[in-house]
Amino acid sequence: MPTEFWRVPEKGWRVKAGIRRETLDGERRVAATPETVKQLVGLGLDVEVESGAGLASGHSDPDYVAAGASVVNSLALGALDVYCHVRPLEPSTAGALQRGSVTIGLGSPSSELPTVRALAVGGITSFALELVPRISRAQSMDALTSQALVAGYRCVLEAAMRLPRFFPLYMTAAGTIPPARVLVLGAGVAGLQAIGTAKRLGARVSANDIRPASADEVASMGGTFIKLDLETAEASGGYARELSADRGALQRALLAPHVAQADVLITTAAVPGRRAPLLVTREMVQGMRPGSVVVDLAAESGGNVEGSIPGQDIPIPTGDGQGTVTLVGIKDAASAMPADASRLFAKNVANLLALMTRDGAVSPDFSDEVLAGTCLTHDGQVRHAPTAEALAALAALGGENAPVASGSAGGPQPGAPPPGCPASGSEGVR
Ligand SMILES: NC(=O)c1ccc[n+]([C@@H]2O[C@H](COP(=O)([O-])OP(=O)(O)OC[C@H]3O[C@@H](n4cnc5c(N)ncnc54)[C@H](O)[C@@H]3O)[C@@H](O)[C@H]2O)c1
Numbered sequence: 022m023p024t025e026f027w028r029v030p031e032k033g034w035r036v037k038a039g040i041r042r043e044t045l046d047g048e049r050r051v052a053a054t055p056e057t058v059k060q061l062v063g064l065g066l067d068v069e070v071e072s073g074a075g076l077a078s079g080h081s082d083p084d085y086v087a088a089g090a091s092v093v094n095s096l097a098l099g100a101l102d103v104y105c106h107v108r109p110l111e112p113s114t115a116g117a118l119q120r121g122s123v124t125i126g127l128g129s130p131s132s133e134l135p136t137v138r139a140l141a142v143g144g145i146t147s148f149a150l151e152l153v154p155r156i157s158r159a160q161s162m163d164a165l166t167s168q169a170l171v172a173g174y175r176c177v178l179e180a181a182m183r184l185p186r187f188f189p190l191y192m193t194a195a196g197t198i199p200p201a202r203v204l205v206l207g208a209g210v211a212g213l214q215a216i217g218t219a220k221r222l223g224a225r226v227s228a229n230d231i232r233p234a235s236a237d238e239v240a241s242m243g244g245t246f247i248k249l250d251l252e253t254a255e256a257s258g259g260y261a262r263e264l265s266a267d268r269g270a271l272q273r274a275l276l277a278p279h280v281a282q283a284d285v286l287i288t289t290a291a292v293p294g295r296r297a298p299l300l301v302t303r304e305m306v307q308g309m310r311p312g313s314v315v316v317d318l319a320a321e322s323g324g325n326v327e328g329s330i331p332g333q334d335i336p337i338p339t340g341d342g343q344g345t346v347t348l349v350g351i352k353d354a355a356s357a358m359p360a361d362a363s364r365l366f367a368k369n370v371a372n373l374l375a376l377m378t379r380d381g382a383v384s385p386d387f388s389d390e391v392l393a394g395t396c397l398t399h400d401g402q403v404r405h406a407p408t409a410e411a412l413a414a415l416a417a418l419g420g421e422n423a424p425v426a427s428g429s430a431g432g433p434q435p436g437a438p439p440p441g442c443p444a445s446g447s448e449g450v451r
Contacts, residue, residue, distance in 0.1 A: 035067045036383050038103035038374070039096040042071035045108045047352070049077035049359035050366055052105035052126055055088035057371035062089035064374070065381025066103070069093050078359035103383055105370050115139035115147075123383055125370050127151060127164065128397050130408040131294065134415055137408055141398040146385060148373060152405060154394040155258060162373040162391065166210050167365035172354035173214025173289065176316045177203075180285045181222060183314045183334070183347050189223020200225045204283035205244065206276070206300050206325065207290030208235045209261075211318055215287050216244040224285070229276065232261050249275040256293075263292045273302060281308040288325035289318040294407065296323035303327045306337045311344025320350035 038061055040053040051074050053061065061068050068090040072082055082092040098104065098117040106126035112135045118124065121144060128149025130137055140147045150164035160166065181188055184201060191198040203219040205212050208230035219226045220243040227245040228235075233253040236246040251272055254262040264272060280286055280301060286309070290298050297319035306315055306326065315337075317329035328335065332352035336345035355362040377385040377392055387393045396404045403409040 035065060035381060036102045036378075037067045037069060037100065038105060039098070039101040040068065040070040040074055040090070041096065041104065041106045042074040043107050044111075047356060048108055049356050050107045050363045051075045051078050051080065051359075052107050052363075052367055052370050053090075054078070054364055054367040055080055055084045055090075056364070057367040058085055058088040058090045060371045061374065064378045066374075066378070066383075067091070069096060069101075071096050075363070078363035080363075103374065105374070107366060109133045110136050110140070112136050112139040115145060116143055118143060118145050120144035121146070123374075123377070123385070124148065125150070125373055130397055130405055131411060134408070134412055137397060137403060138412060141401055141403050144401050146399045147397045148385075148392075148395045149397040149405070150369060150373070150395070152395045152397065153369075153373070154391055156391075159391045162369050162376070162395075164366055164369040167369055168355040168362060169210035170214050171358050171362045171365070172318060172351070173211035174218045175354045175358055176211070176287055176289070176318045176351055177215050177218040177222065179349055179351065180287060180314045180316045183349065184285055185312045186284065187223075188219065201284040202227070202282060203285040203287065204228065204247075204279055206230075206286070206288045207319075208232075208239050208244075209289060209291065212287075212289040213238055213242050215289060215318075216242040219285070219287075220244065227279065229279070230261070230290075231255075231264065231272075232259070234259070247276075247279055251275060261290070261292050263295050264298065269298060273300060273305065276300065277305050277308065280305045283309065284313050286313070286315045286326075287318065288316070290325050291319055291322060297325050299323075299325065299327060301326040303337065304340075306346050306348060307340040309339065309346045311339050311341075311346070313346045314349065315346060316349045316351060318351045318354060321352060324350070 058068050070085045070090045070092050072092050072094050075085060085092055099119050102122050104118060104122060104124045109127055109129045115136050116139045124145055124147040128147060128151060130149055153159050153163045186201060187198055188201045190200040201224045203224040203226045205215050205228040208228045216226050216228055216239060227247050228239045229247040229249060231254045233255055239246040254264055256262040288300055290300055292298060315326055317324055317326040319325040320329040320331040326348060329348055329350040331350045333350050335348040337348050338345055377383055385392045398404060403412060
């Protein structure tokens with residue numbers, strides 16, 4: 022019997038979608054807002070929301086009821102056909118879902134292998150939003166982009182609040198205040214948003230990235246591109262390629278004088294599937310002026326700045342002994358702005374669910390490249406080849422009891438770069 026059987030409504034029976042109340046400490050987002058509940062109800066689904074799920078992002082239980090959902094104290098996982106979440110599931114949660122049900126949310130497959138295994142063993146059709154292909158048609162489902170936008174904006178505000186001076190130029194009767202100099206390293210979605218936000222605050226902004234297209238992208242946001250005497254490094258799909266150790270060292274040496282000139286340094290660099298590249302050493306931070314601020318948006322995935330710790334501000338004594346630089350390790354950047362982060366995230370989830378729903382039936386068509394690319398597990402198989410390889414390697418090391426079948430139909434092939442496969446449990450900037 023096909024697993025889709027569970028999700029095809031029979032007479033008088035409707036597919037039931039559950040919205041979880043996030044359990045991870047500090048997570049304030051929710052996978053559905055009242056607006057997207059209306060969208061899901063319009064698709065012919067019954068929606069159940071766990072009580073309090075939307076409170077931190079500004080949505081009360083009555084808001085969800087008014088949108089057409091039922092609110093329950095605790096979701097009966099075994100009775101759901103679709104389960105929507107923000108953070109990756111725990112293995113026990115995956116194990117409690119019914120065979121053939123669908124999950125949609127962040128999966129962080131490279132760092133959550135026990136959950137991937139539980140999803141596969143349980144016969145769950147799971148969709149990991151990090152795997153949404155970066156193509157135009159999938160933009161409305163691309164949670165990495167939507168959350169990176171929030172993170173890029175947020176990290177500029179974090180810097181501005183800590184900087185002991187203005188961002189904009191002020192010409193006053195009491196004298197002229199020059200604009201702050203902001204340097205952004207890594208000009209992907211988050212970096213470009215950081216450039217735009219810092220520009221809107223009036224700062225003088227420069228930026229660097231190693232992708233060839235980045236110079237034009239930085240200019241389009243109003244930033245000045247810093248061209249280094251270093252070749253560009255691009256992998257397939259428009260992503261950056263990891264620099265060799267000596268190229269990385271050269272990049273740091275070339276960046277050092279620019280870092281020393283900046284009042285604010287914001288780092289957002291990432292290479293999919295790898296630890297974040299080290300762009301700034303402690304010595305480079307010590308070369309900045311006292312009072313300067315460094316915000317490392319990649320702190321959760323290894324850090325672009327030596328010594329950054331997620332969730333901590335660290336005072337670094339300057340080389341001249343005259344003060345300190347504040348090194349800010351960003352943690353949960355998108356979750357820190359739960360209302361708009363949830364608004365976008367919930368839309369991404371609802372749009373992906375809509376893509377696999379017809380006449381009230383949820384039945385993913387894997388000839389669709391968006392659904393095929395985003396699917397992590399289906400019918401007992403791990404479809405994302407790099408994750409299947411990682412699980413097999415773990416099993417070979419004796420880290421797991423039994424191998425899980427892999428099926429790469431529609432997913433990336435073994436050996437392919439793992440787009441959207443973050444190096445850590447963080448998202449937004451990978
Ligand atoms: N739907 C779409 O078409 C779509 C959506 C989003 C992003 N994209 C594209 O995908 C690509 C990746 O975007 P992202 O935000 O996910 O990137 P990302 O989070 O993987 O990386 C952030 C940035 O860090 C840069 N970087 C990596 N190593 C670096 C180094 N050593 N020094 C300086 N910078 C370094 C990368 O080039 C990238 O711009 C971009 O080309 C972006 O335009 C396309």
